[in-house]
Amino acid sequence: MNDTQPTDSRTGTRDPGLYWLAAVILLIVACLAALPFVSSREADSTMVALKNVSDKAHAYDHLLDLLKDAETGQRGYVITGDASFLAPYDSATAEMPDALRRLAPLADGPDERATQAEIDRYVHLKLDELARTIALRRTDGLPAAAAAVGDRTGKTYMDRLRALIGDRVDALERDRHTLRDRLATTLGYNTLLGILASAASALMIGVALYVVRRSLRGRAQAADLARRQAEDHAEQARASQARSQRLAVTAEMLQAMDSLTRADELRDVLPGFLPQLLPGSAGAVYLYRHSRDFLQRVATWGGAVHHPDLVSPAQCWSLRFGRMHVAEPGAGLRCPHCGDGAPGHADLCVPMISQGEVLGLLVASVPAGPDSASDQAAANAISEQLALGTSNINLREVLRRQSTVDELTGLYNRRYFDETLRRELFRAERKRAALALVMIDLDHFKRMNDTYGHEAGDIVLRAVGQVLREGVRRSDVACRYGGEELVLVLPECDAAAAVRSAETIRATIAALELHHGDTLLPDVTASFGIAVWPANGDDAATLLQAADRALYTAKHAGRNRVCTA
Numbered sequence: 001m002n003d004t005q006p007t008d009s010r011t012g013t014r015d016p017g018l019y020w021l022a023a024v025i026l027l028i029v030a031c032l033a034a035l036p037f038v039s040s041r042e043a044d045s046t047m048v049a050l051k052n053v054s055d056k057a058h059a060y061d062h063l064l065d066l067l068k069d070a071e072t073g074q075r076g077y078v079i080t081g082d083a084s085f086l087a088p089y090d091s092a093t094a095e096m097p098d099a100l101r102r103l104a105p106l107a108d109g110p111d112e113r114a115t116q117a118e119i120d121r122y123v124h125l126k127l128d129e130l131a132r133t134i135a136l137r138r139t140d141g142l143p144a145a146a147a148a149v150g151d152r153t154g155k156t157y158m159d160r161l162r163a164l165i166g167d168r169v170d171a172l173e174r175d176r177h178t179l180r181d182r183l184a185t186t187l188g189y190n191t192l193l194g195i196l197a198s199a200a201s202a203l204m205i206g207v208a209l210y211v212v213r214r215s216l217r218g219r220a221q222a223a224d225l226a227r228r229q230a231e232d233h234a235e236q237a238r239a240s241q242a243r244s245q246r247l248a249v250t251a252e253m254l255q256a257m258d259s260l261t262r263a264d265e266l267r268d269v270l271p272g273f274l275p276q277l278l279p280g281s282a283g284a285v286y287l288y289r290h291s292r293d294f295l296q297r298v299a300t301w302g303g304a305v306h307h308p309d310l311v312s313p314a315q316c317w318s319l320r321f322g323r324m325h326v327a328e329p330g331a332g333l334r335c336p337h338c339g340d341g342a343p344g345h346a347d348l349c350v351p352m353i354s355q356g357e358v359l360g361l362l363v364a365s366v367p368a369g370p371d372s373a374s375d376q377a378a379a380n381a382i383s384e385q386l387a388l389g390t391s392n393i394n395l396r397e398v399l400r401r402q403s404t405v406d407e408l409t410g411l412y413n414r415r416y417f418d419e420t421l422r423r424e425l426f427r428a429e430r431k432r433a434a435l436a437l438v439m440i441d442l443d444h445f446k447r448m449n450d451t452y453g454h455e456a457g458d459i460v461l462r463a464v465g466q467v468l469r470e471g472v473r474r475s476d477v478a479c480r481y482g483g484e485e486l487v488l489v490l491p492e493c494d495a496a497a498a499v500r501s502a503e504t505i506r507a508t509i510a511a512l513e514l515h516h517g518d519t520l521l522p523d524v525t526a527s528f529g530i531a532v533w534p535a536n537g538d539d540a541a542t543l544l545q546a547a548d549r550a551l552y553t554a555k556h557a558g559r560n561r562v563c564t565a
């Protein structure tokens with residue numbers, strides 16, 4: 001396509017309509033520029049013709065005036081005989097040849113040339129007649145000259161000349177009228193052209209304004225379209241950037257989860273990542289307890305919403321349906337554990353499922369609105385990643401437990417206890433949080449062994465181990481310290497909470513009904529000694545000694561009781 005063709009700015013394609021419009025405007029401009037030139041040339045030629053006619057009439061008039069002057073001089077001299085009367089005659093006859101010569105080039109066509117030839121002939125006849133009568137007056141006196149004048153020859157010549165010149169002058173007068181009419185017409189035509197040119201200019205300005213406006217509107221529409229496209233691209237770029245940022249944060253979170261050895265350590269990791277993955281949200285992550293009767297809260301973020309420590313699977317619609325459940329503000333089914341929810345926020349509950357097994361629950365309160373759908377998709381993806389990360393932690397925990405767990409009781413072994421106590425003391429020191437150590441010793445266990453056999457003793461130890469495992473929080477560590485001595489490490493737990501926890505366990509043990517075969521074994525009881533960091537000891541050894549002393553006190557005070565250091 002020709003590059004000079006106008007372009008439609010809205011679509012970027014050539015617009016034939018604009019091309020033709022530009023061509024018509026150019027044509028009108030060319031005509032408007034040419035019209036004054038053509039029109040003034042016409043007027044100029046008429047003016048020149050008028051001047052010629054005027055010059056010619058003047059030449060004929062002058063010739064007639066010269067003839068009259070010559071005749072006046074002749075008459076004066078004939079009547080008076082005074083030579084001074086011949087002055088006009090002399091002057092006229094002297095100018096006559098020039099006057100006749102000036103006429104010749106002014107002849108317009110053969111008719112006028114013939115008329116001029118006749119005028120020339122009569123002028124000479126008249127001049128000869130004048131010269132003759134003057135000569136007669138000079139030589140023969142007045143009577144002879146008067147007789148010559150009286151024979152009317154000169155008058156005849158003069159009349160003929162008047163008639164010839166008069167006809168020419170009349171004809172010239174008619175020509176002058178015609179030319180004046182033509183000039184008036186030309187000037188009128190010029191005026192009309194001027195009006196038309198002005199009207200055309202006004203029309204062109206109007207058309208140009210319309211075209212410019214249309215073009216500007218087209219440009220504005222194109223600019224608007226381009227702006228909207230740019231906004232779309234920016235939005236896509238923003239979404240893509242948010243997606244890659246989310247992926248990067250998710251990868252970082254999984255990496256952090258990979259370094260964990262126990263699921264309860266998620267409380268230290270998840271609050272750093274989940275607010276980035278779900279901006280503006282608050283929520284909690286729950287994991288099933290080993291007993292799978294309740295889900296225990298392991299991490300929270302946002303802080304604006306209260307999440308209970310324990311959630312029963314029956315309390316959560318997502319766990320009942322096996323898929324994400326969304327409770328919009330003031331509408332639909334609400335899970336009791338979400339409470340009333342935050343104003344203007346939707347509550348999302350997403351089961352954390354790995355390889356078909358529900359490991360936990362992600363609860364998030366997200367701002368209700370246009371981003372809610374993307375938050376839901378993000379929450380689904382996050383729950384999958386959390387399930388994967390948790391499943392890996394559980395796997396590692398299982399592997400670790402295989403080397404750190406006592407086979408008889410299912411409790412951690414002494415080696416693990418030593419490591420854990422050291423690590424938890426560091427953590428307690430860093431967080432400036434209390435830590436409780438509970439030493440447990442079964443009462444009269446030797447008697448049980450001796451009376452019912454070692455196997456019965458093992459049954460008791462296994463049952464007590466289960467009570468401990470299920471009776472402590474996920475973050476607590478229950479270990480077999482040695483023989484029938486057991487120990488609990490309770491992080492972030494003060495003396496009062498430790499006593500409460502120990503009392504619960506003590507009562508649960510005392511309520512056990514155990515059988516060895518058909519034999520009902522006697523009631524099992526245990527004594528508890530509690531020491532708390534930092535009040536009862538600075539390090540693991542002094543804390544253990546303090547707990548041991550408290551246990552000794554409990555034994556001596558009658559057993560089946562809890563004593564604090």
Ligand SMILES: Nc1nc2c(ncn2[C@@H]2O[C@H](COP(=O)(O)OP(=O)(O)OP(=O)(O)O)[C@@H](O)[C@H]2O)c(=O)[nH]1
Pocket residue numbers: 441442443444445446447449453454455456457458461482483484555559
């Ligand atoms: N069945 C069984 N018994 C064990 C095991 N480990 C230690 N014991 C027994 O636990 C008993 C510990 O008894 P003692 O430390 O004397 O104290 P006790 O009889 O519990 O009396 P108090 O602690 O004073 O209430 C010993 O008889 C050990 O043989 C074990 O793995 N299985």
